Amino acid sequence: MTSISFKFYCERNCRQTQARAGIFETPHGKVETPRFMPVGTIATVKGLTPAQLEAAQAQMILANTYHLHLQPGEEIIKQAGGLHKFMGWKQPILTDSGGFQVFSLSELRKISEEGVTFRSPRDGRIIDFTPEKAIQVQNALGADVIMAFDECPPYPADYDAVLLATERTERWLERCIQAHDRSESQALFGIVQGGVYEDLRRQAAKRLVEFDLPGYAIGGVSVGEPGTLINQIVAVTAPLLPQEKPRYLMGVGTYSEMVNAIAQGVDLFDCVIPTRLGRHGSALVQGERWNLKNARFREDFTPLDDCCPCYCCKTFSRAYLSHLIRSREMLGYLLISLHNVTELIRFTERIRTAILHDRFLAEFGHWLR
């Protein structure tokens, strides 16, 4: 079922772990993996221009089907010529299906085999979301990678609830595949659910693989469970997914969990954390989170991170950033967001380089647990 527009191949496999350096080719260009993808929920990575994202080497970014359906609506984006044109981003885009968001809604009204009914938090109107609808919206948006509509159980959830959600996600995947109109130009990824239950994860992975999709995601993680549990879920699931397809761990963007997942053969990551931290004046530096409001930065005239090539680190001092954050200035939030996004992309790029030079364990082994 993989279209000729998409190709994934490994440049190098780690000899000690499942880590691999790969290339994922899409209609809008290639993605070098492993790679962190910044999140642009509502067709904007908060505060950053496409030019700044390109400078940060963000080869692929995310957007969200649920949010874009509510505002501005997929029809406007389709009229604009698709999401790439609408938001001025020429490289690959992945749209999440909206499942995760819909199932997190407090105004969720009804879940049935057909789909989900909820009240729009924007204008109160009643909205039906089904697997067909999620694909139809994503076809209109036109991202390179689109995601199946899944039922994402909360954490914690008991075994029976997760079993039902996981089996429903499989049935919904069949309907997504049926509804998908544009498989030549949009690759549909399946999502492995199964919560924290290893047998459910294994069963879901095996069944999904039979659909021979162009890529697979591990979903239902990063919903509040501890990092060690994420590592366990990934260790159980990733090896069951096909070697020759890209693997994407949804919603994860912390250093340790990315390294552990890469060691299990995961290729792609996303997380809102770099821009969310930026909007609170917190920077990711040297594996730590620094709040720039802290008094120690007031008279610190060194760059935020002197190893970082980003515009923020090349141009400004910690003292200036601290001044901006203390003054609640927009520029402070966006400069730190720019650094944070750059930092996570660079982290995965450094891992990629290490894999290519057979140095993954030597350089990143201390993160494994």
Add this chain to the structure above:
Amino acid sequence: MTSISFKFYCERNCRQTQARAGIFETPHGKVETPRFMPVGTIATVKGLTPAQLEAAQAQMILANTYHLHLQPGEEIIKQAGGLHKFMGWKQPILTDSGGFQVFSLSELRKISEEGVTFRSPRDGRIIDFTPEKAIQVQNALGADVIMAFDECPPYPADYDAVLLATERTERWLERCIQAHDRSESQALFGIVQGGVYEDLRRQAAKRLVEFDLPGYAIGGVSVGEPGTLINQIVAVTAPLLPQEKPRYLMGVGTYSEMVNAIAQGVDLFDCVIPTRLGRHGSALVQGERWNLKNARFREDFTPLDDCCPCYCCKTFSRAYLSHLIRSREMLGYLLISLHNVTELIRFTERIRTAILHDRFLAEFGHWLR
């Protein structure tokens, strides 16, 4: 008293009006006049990076002595190597003296011949501001152009109050000149006060000119009076200021008032309006203010202004900007701010080009009144 670091000369004088195209040379480069200067009150032009300002041809920007004294304090900026280094802006900077801000404070405690005492709106401490203090802070900040500390009366104010303020401003100017330590690298401009009273303006202008300062500003305008009154004040004052020195009209950045002032021989302008409008989702296009929230922009896929070379207009559609503003996204505010700043600079650049080609009246005469 003009230092060798500063030079102002006219490239061309309009034959029908007092308009002139000039070059103002400063230690951090030249400023081509007439020119609009964006305002970076607290060492940031809100939301915009120095790289974006440079692309907008912002040759000179403003910052504010009063705000920077409160946060982060001039000592930190001095330690950083001065304001240029601190904020990453390599071209000329002008610092306002803080007089305008101090006299607008509701927490103003006492005005005397010595100076002004007020309570900091930041942390409640009592602060004394004097002409000497305003210059000392500006010497520490290190801007290319610094402003005398003036008493700025409100509008409306009666004749006697304005007379007292205008005379005090002259006495304070003498103290500013005495206190100024760095006239080789910082040009001190005097400020003509006099409210709406023509004889007070004339008297103030004549007395200030005797000090032979490197430049002169017309202050105390744009404090709430109608635009036609601004034009009258400028028409009375500007011709009395020396031909061979730059003239700066403080706080004015509207199309009509800029054209009228340029016709009277004014060279420099500043105003917070482009970034303030941007933060409210309003764009300056074709001489109008457009609120991007307006329904007519939702499905308008044309550029904001197809004549504008800015990144916003070259990359995005009105529909996308409308979507960002409706979603209260930071990127929307900053893209519109970028356009608005570019627009006002370009407006003054077009006037400059017209003057250079003897076409000022032909192209801009319809603005005059």
